[in-house]
Amino acid sequence: MKIHVKALVVGGGAVGTAIAYHLGKAGWDTMLLERDELTSGSTWHAAGLLPYFNMSYATTHIHDYSIKFYKTLEEETGLNPGFFVVGNLRMAQTQERMDEYMLYASTAETCGVPYEWLSPSQIAERWPLLRTEDLKGAIFHPTDGYINPADVTMAMAKGARQHGVTVERRWQVDAYDWTGSEWRVTVTKMAEKGGNLVPTEERQVITAEHVVTATGNHAQRTAKLLGIKIPAIPVEHQYIVTEPDPALVAWRNEGNPQHPVLRDADAKWYVREERGGWILGPYERNAPARFEYGVPDSFRADLFPLDLERIEEEYMSMIHRIPSSEEVGLKDDYNGPICYTPDGNPLLGPAPGLRNMWLAEGFSFGITAAGGAGKYLADLMVEGEAEIDMGALDPRRYGDWMTTEYAARKNEEAYEHVYILHHPDEERPACRPLRTSPAYDRQKAEGAQFGHVNGWERPNYYAPAGFDDHAARSFRRGGWWQYAADEARAIREAAGLIDASAFTKHLVRGPGATAFLDWFTCNRLPKVGRINLTYALTVAGTVRTEYTIVRLAEDEYYLISSGALTAYDGDYLRKAAEDKRDAFGWIDIHDVTTQWGVFAIAGPKSRDILKEIVKDADPDTVLGNKRFPWLSMRNIELGMCPVRAVRVAYTGELGWELHHPIEMQNYLWDQLMAAGGKHGLKLVGARAQNWLRQEKSYRAFGNELGRDATPLEAGLDRFVDTSKEFHGKQAMLDTGIRFKCVTLLVDGPEDADPWGREALYDGATRVGRLTSGGFSVAFGKSIGMGYVAPDRAAPGTKLQVKMFDRLWDAEVIEDSPYDPENRAIRADG
Known part of the structure; x- marks a missing residue:
């Protein structure tokens, strides 16, 4: 056994072997350890399906790479991975399900994934064993199918060895220790005794520059060894194998x-x-999470007892769909653990708080994702960044607030939701409410319909008593749409109040703070009392994080970033500061997210409302442009509440963000509501805000902004100061302009708006994709933002948006189509 490697991969399932293969192919000295035998975890009992279907742009790329990669393995290794390219037929019983497929199909087009539409009669003609009279149609992927999980894993393992990877079995990791420059990994030789796997006296210490954990069902043990939280917990998944179906046998014999x-x-x-x-695999309700606190030592390649009553409904529906299966007996049954995460996406990327530790955990569709996960994680490790934005899969998307109980219950929900309609406006109910701001009960009493961001409850919109948010969801304009439109108009015409308390907030201060932030971000730093919008870049020159920086003092800064990614931003910020401490001096960083609530008040009447309650010797001028100009911060008093007021508005109207001590939130809420009544103040949720920011062409992190586009490609040149040196600058310049971010007005269907997942066309040529979508109250039609080829980015360019399997006219317009001169946001009073 080697005792020093550049990369150590822990876990010998499909995911671990794929990562080892790609690291070896990249030239890294790599070793893979497996505590038992390769494929002995969930890989051995996986059904081996390779579904393309996924609403995530990044995950679609990962699945696409896997399917293409697996087809090359036999030629490279001489081992047949057992890939049966039979296609994938996804049927729909309702028009709403077809709407879901059409939204997915437009996303698939942006990744170059082929598909076909089939009518019920076409399905019956091709596959007469199927009952189709109650179907609306289907989407068919001709290029995927299923694969033998053990065979493809062994083929990747052989390929890894051919690239110089060492594969060691029967070694269990018992400790990880970081020395400051490498990992010391203590491992124990395992042996079989009485059918169990037990540790021997043989131990070894391996040093590795990088470690990857792909430990599957053992993720909770890995988390304890590393001293971190990993919300990957298995859920029972059962499937049954029938005896031969005479009708099917006859069909094949023909x-x-x-x-x-x-x-x-x-x-x-x-x-x-x-x-x-036939193999039937249901995703039923009430499948329980298992191994919340670790896998028992006695559990190896084992299974749980089958619970046929739990899947009776799904079994009967199979008989309905394939009538010939009714008389066929059961041959085998499997009920094994499959790891999930709270949102169903794997945890792929850097471990929070640790150096050179990489997680590849929580793969509920591990066979489908393994090849692509290996490729893109290897890119991230070797090159510093992958060609796709991996943010949606980053393990740091969950913070320390996440508990084992939360993960277990949300993972059960994620399993149950595999085949539940994936509305773009869906909000899953398990474990909610959990993180609430003090005003939550007041908002709920006013009709708030909540979404959740990083566990925080946040109003999406406000509706009358008795309104059913679940029933209001749709792939078209849901029942909530009119309420959001009314809220958007209120901000344009009077005033709206938005709870933005979920914003991530960091305090950065100390002798090295100014030099560090000047290097860390691409824009000029603001003067004391002023603010600036800026970006931290990746090593590839793409956008890693968006910050609003408020300068509180010469060496003290208040950083505001996305509420969805508190741990993601904080971990990157702290690690970057540690790396530069010797160069710049001492830097103190605190996450103060939960100490400060935020209300955003915006609209032409917002100043009038604040004048009612501001405490100042001259209340008529304290909020005017002379004393409180746009893009500045002032400490003011609203009644008895001290407020860090920031004059900025994500809606593009006159407005302020009111950062306040969280314990005073209810008091401030009551003051604002009382003062706002005579000025037409309306409560506003996140959906209306999202529409309004598109009218101003304000880019959103996670939509237009991410690790696959530079700020120059995003059209943010005015926020990039190329006269200074900053992290990622040269890579940004070297990348050039591959595509451009644009705003479009869309003449779409009367009952629907784009969601921001749709493909963009110029005639028959696909030229880009939307990253945001919605409705514009200012222009009375659909609006969207996205990326197109540079030669299609000029205002006035006529394009089309793919919605509901049709192309709808769209036009590229000038940035900030609403109030391009910013007169509203700069208005004096």
Whole structure:
């Protein structure tokens, strides 16, 4: 066994072997350790399906890479990975399900994924064993199918060895220790005794510059060894294998090909052929989480007892869809652990708080994702950044507030939701409310319909008593749409109050703070009492984080960033500061997110409302442009509440962000509500705010801004000071302009707006994709933002948006189409 490597991969399932393969291919000296045998975790009992279907742009790329990569393995390694390219037929019983497929299909087009539409009669003609009279249609992926999980894992392991990777079995990791420059990993040799796997006296210490954990069901043990939280906990997944179906056997004996992998999403199952019979895999309700605190030592390649009553409904629906299966007996059954995360996406990227420790955990669709996960994580490790934005998969998207109980219950929900309609406006209910601002009960009493961001409850919109948010969801304009439109108009015409308390807030101060932030971000730093919008870049010159920086003193700064990514931003900020402490001096960083609440008040009447309650010797001028100009911060008093007021508005109207001590939030809320009544103040949620910011072409992090585009490609040249040196500058300049961010007005359907996942066309040529979408109250039509080829970015360019399998006219318009001269936001009083 080697005792020093550049990269140590822990875990010998499909994901671990794929990562080892790609690290070896990149030239890194790599070793893979497996505590038992390769594939002995969830890989061995996986059904081996390779579904393209995913609403995430990044995950679609990962799945696409896997499917293409697996087709190359036999030529490279000589081992057949057992890939049956039979296609994937995803059926729909309702028009709403077809709407979901059409939204997904437009996303798939942006990644170059092929698909076909089939009518019920076409399905019946191709596959007469299926009952189709109650279907609306289906989407068919001809290029995927299913694969043998053990075979593809062994093929990747052989390929890894061919690239110089060492593979060691029966070694268990018992300790990780960071020396400041490398990891010391203590491992114990395991042996089989009485059917169990037990540690021996043989131990070894391996040093590695980088460690990757791909420990699957053992993620909770890994978390304890590392002293971090990993919300990857298995959930029971069962599937059954039938005896041969005579009708299917006859069909195949007639020379017909295999059926595609069948998915009846409304019935919550998948089915595929298996040696003349069928495999049924349901995603039923009430599947329990297992191993919340670790896998028992006695559990190896084991299974749980089958619970047929739990899947009875899904079993009967299979018989309905494939009538010939009714008389077929059961041959085998499997009920094994499959790891999930609270949002269903894997945890792929840097471990929070640790150096050179990488997580690849929580793969509920591990076979589908393994190849792409290996490729893009290796890119991230070797090159410093991947070509796709990995932010949606980053392990730091969950903070320390997350508990084992939360992860277990949300993972059960994620399992149950595999085939539940994925509305773009969906809000899943498990474990909520959990993180609430003090004004939560007041907002709820006013009709707030909440979403959640990083666990925080945040009003999406306000509706009358008795309104059913779940029933209001749709792939078109849901029942909430009119309320959001009214809220948006209120901000344009009078005033609106938005709870933005979920914003991430960091205090950065100390002798090295100014030099550090000047290097860390691409814009000029503001003067004391002023603010600036700026960006921290990746090593590739793309956007890593968006910050509003408020300068409180010469060496003290208040940083405001996305509420969804507190741990993600904080971890990167702290590590960067540690790296530069010797160069710049002492830097103190505090996460003060939960200490400060934030209300955003915006609209032409917002100054009048604040004048009612501001305490100052001259209340008529304290909020005017002379004493309180746009893009500045002042400490003011609203009644008895001290407020750090920031004159900025994400809606593009006159407005302020009112940062206040969180314990005084209810008092401030009551003051604002009382003062706002005669000025037409309306409570406003996040959806209206999202529409309004698009009318100003304000880019949103996680939409227009991410790790796959530079700030220059995002059209943020005015926030980049190329006269100074900053992290990622040269890479940004070297990248050039591959595509441009644009704003478009869309002549779309009367009952729908784009969601920001749609493909953009110029005639028959796909030229880009939307990253945001919604409705513009100012222009009375749909609006969107996205990226297009540079030669299609000029205002006036006519394009089309793919919605509901149709192309709808759209036009590129000038940035900030609403109030381009910023007269409203600069208005004096």
